[in-house]
Amino acid sequence: MTHIIYTHTDEAPMLATASLLPIVNAFASNADIEVDVRDISLAGRIIAAMSDYLPEEQRAVDALAELGELTHHPEANIIKLPNISASLPQLLAAIKELQDQGYKLPNYPSSPQNTQEENIRARYDAVKGSAVNPVLREGNSDRRAPQAVKNYAKSHPHSMGEWDPTSKTSVATMRYGDFKSNEQSVVIKANDSISFIHVDDSGKESVLRADVPVLAGEVVDSTKMEARALDAFLAEQLRFAKKQGVLFSAHLKATMMKVSDPVIFGHVVRAFFPETFARYGEDLEAAGLLPSNGLGSIFAGLEDVPNGSKIKDSFETELKAGPALAMVNSNRGITNLHVPSDVIIDASMPAMIRNSGKMWGSDGEPADTLAVIPDSTYAGVYDVVVEDCKKNGAFDPATMGTVPNVGLMAQKAEEYGSHDKTFIIESDGVVEVRLSDGSVLMTQNVKVGDIFRGCQAKDAPIHDWVQLAVRRARISGMPAVFWLDPERAHDRVLRDKVETYLAEEDTNGLDIRIMSPIEATQFSVDRIRKGEDTISVTGNVLRDYLTDLFPIMELGTSAKMLSVVPLMAGGGLFETGAGGSAPKHVQQLVEQNYLRWDSLGEFLALAESLRQLARCNSNPRAQILADALDKATERILNENKSPSRKIGGLDNRGSHAWIAIWWADEISKQNEDAELAAIFAPFAGRFASAADDIERELIEAQGKAVDIGGYYHPDPEKLSEVMRPSTTLNAIIADLQQG
Template sequence: MADQNTPDIIYTKVDEAPELASYSLLPIIRSFAAAAGVSVGIKDISLAGRIIAAFSDHLTEDQRQSDDLAALGELVKTPEANVIKLPNISASVPQLVAAVKELQAQGYALPDYPESPETDEEKAVRARYDTIKGSAVNPVLREGNSDRRAAAAVKKYAQNNPHRMGDWSADSKTRVATMGSGDFFSNEVSATLDSAATAKIVHTAADGTETVLKDAVSYPAGTVVDATYMSASALDAFLAEEIEKTKAEGTLFSLHMKATMMKVSDPIIFGHAVKAWLAPVFDQYGDKMKDLGVDPNGGLGALLDKVKDEPEIMQAIEAVRDQRPPMYMVNSDKGITNLHVPSDVIIDASMPALIRAGGKGWGPDGNEHDTNCVIPDSSYAPVYDETIKYFKETGKLDPATAGTVQNIGLMAQKAEEYGSHPTTFEIPADGTVKMVLEDGTVLHEHSVKAGDIWRSASARKAPIEDWVQLAIDRQKAEGCEAIFWLDANRAHDAELIAYVKPILEAKGVADKFQIMAPREATRQTLETIRQGKTSIAITGNVLRDYLTDLFPILELATSAKMLSIVKLMQGGGLFETGAGGSAPKHVQQLVEENHLRWDSLGEFCALGESLKFLADARDNEKARVLGEAVEVATQGVLDNNKSPDRKVGQPDNRDSHYYFALYWAQALAEQSQDAELAAHFAGIAKALAENEEKITADFAAVQGAPVDIGGYYHPDEAKTAAVMRPSQTLNDIIG
């Protein structure tokens, strides 16, 4: 059970632009919620907060923090959970190292991140840090499956104010390149366990040496357990071939990965791409670069920093660059390439942006070009491949008339690939890898070579059944097309289909659903929304992530404005607020120009749902009135074009929060369900309206000059609050 002192709603402290915005928005939320007797607490799941909590024994009493992520992990397993989760950093190694350095500079006596641990102490430190990097937060909090869709107000606004879409041409050279053999998809095996079991993962080298890679991996009955590997030699051959093909085609070379969530496998694959790009340099200077501390998994940026004082190596790198095709750029002005940092190009954000732009990516010359989109594993590459082929044939989508794609995603209890980090390994020597059950049964077995990437993932029975029921409920509510994106020819998907079909038949709704492989489902779904209709995509965990960026970016221009409800399996609620893909650029702009263009619409949507959920859970009708008024306020922000603009001197995030507060207060003052609340907010609404000119002038006055917030990963609270709350008039009104 949750602690009796647990606040009614937990609002998460996170990172980057969403966290900066919280300094402005959260005081408004707390003030308004208090009028309904609703308490709003904070739990720190930021990257810096997680680092501090993990190493509190190294810190002073004043610096220590409790492990809020662990506490939230327990809370979401109770019916009392009501959590508004903002996007947090799923840290790559370069981000983790940068955060540690910043905290050290602030006086936190943290150990350095050991890139190549040798002593037992270094290995223990590395193990602690490894629990923080990558997707450390979402698997802990997502004790339920995902229901994501565009809020009605957001969809209506997007249709009435369609965003710009790039033009597609039939002769576009943009394409997707994927392995097709030797990859995770082609090597996958899967089985459903009849009874609870404990497994160990054993590597047996060619000389007979046995190494237990992971022991005591426990699974409840009914768990779908997968195992697969990617061949390092097949990956290297594929990358070398695609670099040459890209040059011949005259397009940009780009690699699209998820090195944040897939924190073991994808950084290794990324490192292979760096080595392939600089193959002649590694052939000649590999040993010397290793001595200099070069790790290709860290990216080209870190590599260049390590060798900058080695003129021979730098000359060799320049020579190779001249022989390579131009590369897709993160920032062409600053020379930051696709291969600079593994977390800079994240597939679920980068591919939709490129598709929305008509298949164009930014090149080193600062212009847009057709692009070879390299996605090594072929599990989900067909989704993007088919989307590109479709738009080449039919032309761009019209957001003014497009329908919408909702998503029901299987993600509870570390489902599927995103929960595979502890069971992913780079193979040390030729041999075999086996998953062996405690009774000696070999569940899965692969022959592997040194350098191959082997992994196991799983999906439990209870989340799968909950996912299917959630899909049934959503389809009944919408009465529209509903597709399970499952490929009968993929080992894992075949096991899921064996769950899905009997449940649909037992519920008498089998005729309401289709089961289609991702490629075919992609084309049908695009046809459906082109006709202005709704489709429900019912997917696994990774496709949930990919599709809930792809379709919203095409429909709405952003995925940050989606309604994202996680119905926790024990009865609580988790309300997610959208993606934070462009958050770093937003922080940079704030620091340089004191303009924050982050749009908090996702937070508004999550807040309304959280309040209405609270009303039902706690029988608090005042909370329901507040939640319904949030929807009115959100519609007001959209209808009156009060969302943040992009450029300094224009209204920004702080302005949008003021107008949200104004419309929220006005909606509460004008409602008739609760006279006490109406009376309370009448004066607030009047004061906010009468002081509009003064408040917006306060915001405008501070823009244009650099500001100091005391840090990127761990900003100073007082400095950040001063920057984000510059209108004393507004602060006084909301109290």
Template structure:
């Protein structure tokens, strides 16, 4: 029997799985395709790290490690749903929930001192931040909006805010003494083992990373951000926002960049509330209330301090004096600085641009915003879009072209592989990268508090990325732009490799360009305004940014993208879209029994997964599943069966019913496999006959609070009961 692995993840995608998986598993079984699940949720990853502390019933295997091995198997076929890339506050919240459920999970040691605490910290480090994606993504990314989604967006355009030429919205970035400006890069001449060390002013050598294996041709980079320069920059931006009368906001990636960006976020909190930390910083530190965890965590811990009310009043005074802070939830008083993982740059900046350069202020109204993105590596792409919109107005979804992406991410490529090589410097000195022979390859003079990091990009991943870019350009007959800046050390080495490896491919008739990111942004914007398509060929971080930026502007969301990762070993990883809105959807479900999560990304991933299975195993029935699912999804879009915007309309569960109906109808009428047609004809008829009853049953439950047994570790029985409330629909599926 052919097999597909379906990942068990977090939040709204997990809840949707309780409704969708019984449908797709039942349909697939008729074609000899088996679905298996693997738990890579945040809670599951935590549990897997502490088997010796748990009962036999509580223990689970390390599914992420298992899937990491499977990704190197040519037979791999994995559907990967969005998962939590945990910030420290999220990690702590998940631990607390598990402890309340009876799991003997230790507390997270923020400042480990004992050997046991250091052991616990090392285990938690395997869980937090971008723990999942670098393990599974053993191939490069091919991500684009399916033709059906683009057609729907053009026929049913999403709302776009108006842009004014005199908008005060702007991006603020350092431009010096940051990761971009301090970067050094080297291409390894042979296999080696590197060492990262800090040499103090007195000559004391502290090893930061003992062994860093590298391969011949691998690109190794190192850089740092000056803490002193960062603080001076942030002071200027707080004053600037106040003087210009705009909202102050910061946009980081505290989840994926799990070491560097929480530290930067802490600097922002301290800069905005400078008078408070100057007066009460020692009190907060003594109580382990870190600005890195955000204002919300500090507020929650003030009750334990004898002068907590006094400190709270000091925070309130700064907020009252301004500048006004951009808000995550104005009604609940949750600001941009409350939680480091609440405002993620790749989702927050496109959303701001889409609504006319605005964010929400404390008064609940939209306002122009100063978007602070400290590192200048990619901040320029957002300023370029803002400048374009000021000059030309908002983009028009009914006419605009598309910007698909080919992203370099295989084998932990680039910045997302830097977590275990990122350090907050303890003392003035020099950080250097040394090879096995003792030669210094990369070196930086640093001060206490600076953030230093190194990252790697393997030659095989780069070659595969170039090949994939040429393949996509050829198949789609679309110009492709390599977003590389010759003035950046890392990019200069990639450009040299591009010049070396591009002649290996047939590029006759292809339009290929190399442009710095801001230039590439303007080039792509000019083309999409004319209705033309342009492939962005980017590194790992820009892959993440671009596959939110352009889809949010083009089709209203990045959740509707087709995301395929052709694994370098020959298997396939099929991703289902972004999960940035997942937390809000869970909150609404718990409060109103209404889940607005759109599973369209899952539908696209499933069709691609079935097709890959058919091609690699020769299972013709799997190809029938792929073809009929693709047609059913087209009907789904044409009939506008995505979750509605308000209670009383179909939500995620109703959208699953309609997919099941249209898919069964397509299977029943297809002529390629008479056995499958006969198997699904009765189901198609029953679902059509009972449509009103099923929809009524699904809508009837809405409007009341529900108990799913936990946020990070929902109770499976409770979650399934909530997500499958139609007895009529459940009975019809059981008939398969």
């Protein structure tokens, strides 16, 4: 029996799993494949982290740690669905829901008063942000649009807003004092450990982080975001937005960059309401109402503050006096500054570009926008695309090329592995990065409120990244461009390594280049407008940004990307697209019993997972299932059986029914394994005969509110009942499961 690990995650992907996984189990069981499930949802990780506070029947093993260990073994075969990278408000909401369900979890200590509370907070904080991906991604990233998906997008192009060449939309970023301009980078000469030490102006030393292991050849960076420079920049942009009459919007990554970006977000909130925080800042802080948690959290807590009504009036006054603020939901009054996890740069910027460079105002109308991206490291990428659209108009999905990505991310590479080395500076002085013998590698002068960040990128993942890029260039025949910035210290060091490792590869006949991100963006954009394809070879954050930016232009969504992580130990991690976890979809399901989440990414990942089993476990039936699933997926696209956006059509559950119908049909028609074909033939017949009844039952279930027993931690029985409403489909799947 061979094994696939299927992850139970959050929000829309978790809902979809309740419908799809029984189908997958039934098909896989007939090919001697067992599908195991591991709970790495936000709620599951909270329970695992705090199990010693719970009775035995409520405890859970640390499934994420188990999977992290498995990635170091060649038999690893993991299908990883999108999960919540929790901001603090999301973490608090999940804890509250679990407590209401009877889990006696301790409260999150916002201001720990003793060692026990410090321990509780540290354990909860370990669940925040990008806690999952760095553990599982023990390999580099290969993300691309499958040909069937790209062909469908060209023949059925999604809508794109028209760009006005006189558009006032623009991108603003810092010119000095940010992470890019302050970056330092070194290569470690021998296996050792490093420590991060703060030395204040009086000479007092404080250990920020001690004994971080480093390996020979590893790249280590240090940098800082200067609080004063950030505040000056934000004040300038607020004045500019007001003068230009455009919407003000901030674009950060407060989920993945769980230490630095919520703090930067808090600076934006303070900058927008300077008089309110000057007058009432101490009252808000005393009440635990922090700008880093957003306006929504502050407004919700003002009822318990003695002068809360006056503070709310002050906010409202400044909101009217300032520049128009971009909205997340105009109807509900949710602004760009309400929740730090509501506006995530890699999703919000492509959406703005696709929408003619406009975001939504408080009047519910689209308007030109000033997109404020404080750190300049990658802001230029979006600036190039915006300016190109002003000049040349919107991209045409029917003709445009594709930009797959090879991303450096293994072993917590670069910024997304920086959380345990990111600190808010409490007094003026310096931060030194020291080797174990006390010698100083790097020094950053710091002021109160500055954000210091240390990053690492190990040599083996960098070497593997270069090899993967060459391999993909050879297989695809596309040019491959390494996006490395000569103005950035880390990228200069990385370029030396890339050139060294490229010299070891056979690159004859391949077009492999190194360009700055701005040059590479323009090069790629020029090519996609001509229908030409270009591989982007990037670091970790750009991997994340580009695998939303270009797919949203090409396909209308990043959820349709094939995302493979060839693990360095030989196994495989198969991610189901880059589309996030779609919280709005959950709201629609609960209100209307309609889930518009598209599981195409799950279909694509499962097929690749099955191929891995066939290759590595000598299971020819896994290959048959994979090939048949690909054919069924093409039929889903060509026959328009993907979820529609409006109630009354097929939703996510309907697409699952059709994938089962056509998957069985394709298996029954294959010639490689007569016995397997004979097993599936009667089921293919039953599916075909019952297709109309199944579709009718699924559509009739729509249109009424449903109860799934929780948002972060639904009741399994209630969830199954909602997500599997077709008794006809369920009966066939149950019989198939029995063989």
